[in-house]
Amino acid sequence: MDDGSRDDLADTLRAYGDRVRCVVHAGNLGAAAARNTGIAEADGDYIAFLDSDDVWLPGKLTAQIAFMRSGHYAAACTAYFFARPNKPEIVSPRYPTGSLGVSDLVWGCFVSPGSTLICERDVLLEIGPFDVTLKRLEDWDLLLRFARARELGFLAMPFARIEASRHADARQTLRALQQLRVRYADVLSPTDRRHFNAATELECAAAYYRARRYPSALGALLKSLTLAPTGHVALKAILHNRLIWT
Numbered sequence: 001m002d003d004g005s006r007d008d009l010a011d012t013l014r015a016y017g018d019r020v021r022c023v024v025h026a027g028n029l030g031a032a033a034a035r036n037t038g039i040a041e042a043d044g045d046y047i048a049f050l051d052s053d054d055v056w057l058p059g060k061l062t063a064q065i066a067f068m069r070s071g072h073y074a075a076a077c078t079a080y081f082f083a084r085p086n087k088p089e090i091v092s093p094r095y096p097t098g099s100l101g102v103s104d105l106v107w108g109c110f111v112s113p114g115s116t117l118i119c120e121r122d123v124l125l126e127i128g129p130f131d132v133t134l135k136r137l138e139d140w141d142l143l144l145r146f147a148r149a150r151e152l153g154f155l156a157m158p159f160a161r162i163e164a165s166r167h168a169d170a171r172q173t174l175r176a177l178q179q180l181r182v183r184y185a186d187v188l189s190p191t192d193r194r195h196f197n198a199a200t201e202l203e204c205a206a207a208y209y210r211a212r213r214y215p216s217a218l219g220a221l222l223k224s225l226t227l228a229p230t231g232h233v234a235l236k237a238i239l240h241n242r243l244i245w246t
Contacts, residue, residue: 003034005052031114032130032138039124047121053163054115057081060159064118067155073099075119075146076153077111080160082241091158092241099151102144106188106196107233108203109140111152115160123150134179135172137203141180148187164241170211177203198227199234206238 002009004027013020023041025034039047046065050056060078068076077100081089093110100111111117117139127145130138146152177200188196201224208217225232 003030004028030132030135032132032134035138036129036132039121039129042121045121046118047124048118049114049116050160051114053165054080054112055161056115057159057161061118063157064155064159067097068118068153071099071153073153074123074150075117076155077113077116077118078155078159079157080112080116080162081158082162082164084164089161090241092162093237094240095154095156097156098154100147100154101151102147102188103192103195104233105140105143105147105152106192107199108237109137109143110237111143111154112160112162113139113143115162119146134176136168136176137173137180138176141183144184168207168210170207173207174204177207194227195233198224198232201227202232202234202238 002022002024004025010022010024013022021041023037025037035049048061064076064078067073079091079093079095082092083089092112095104095111123146127142127149131141132138134141143152181197181200184196185193201220205217205220205224208214208220224235228235
């Protein structure tokens with residue numbers, strides 16, 4: 001799926017012949033719209049996602065679909081190698097192989113579905129498209145909607161290599177976080193809602209920090225820690241991934 005990029009992707013893919021079909025947006029419509037177009041154009045039983053700056057590792061599709069079938073999962077994600085140039089790779093996230101539910105996913109979108117998710121196409125159509133009004137965090141929203149109806153499988157074997165990005169638009173992130181807070185305010189249990197608010201405040205702190213709004217970043221961080229003074233899964237995940245920077 002080419003979302004109006006400047007690369008000549010069609011020419012690059014021409015070497016694969018009829019095995020690969022390149023669908024192109026005339027202009028850049030954003031990740032949610034691009035994924036929705038890809039889903040609409042696909043006609044197989046499964047949809048597998050891969051962002052342009054990441055790679056799958058050999059054996060991913062075979063192993064992941066076998067895991068989904070054996071565990072009766074309609075969708076699953078895998079662990080991945082989290083990579084930066086000239087830095088050691090680490091395996092993330094640290095979930096064990098098994099099921100993830102709403103109580104896990106309210107803490108954040110650490111399974112990187114943009115490059116690890118495989119889902120049965122019919123189920124993906126059933127839960128609805130990616131929300132094109134979300135310019136960030138649309139994958140977190142999709143997983144939360146999915147998890148409210150079904151368990152998400154997780155295979156704790158790294159089958160992708162994910163490149164870290166520091167270039168998220170802080171304003172888009174803050175706007176998306178507010179949209180998600182409103183959307184899930186009345187549908188989560190009290191505990192899940194508190195954890196979700198702690199996670200979104202932590203995301204706000206990161207966005208403010210990137211925008212150099214340091215007092216606001218500190219305030220959001222303190223709110224997050226007040227909401228979850230212990231067992232802060234989101235903070236633990238970020239500290240784990242922080243190892244990649246050292």
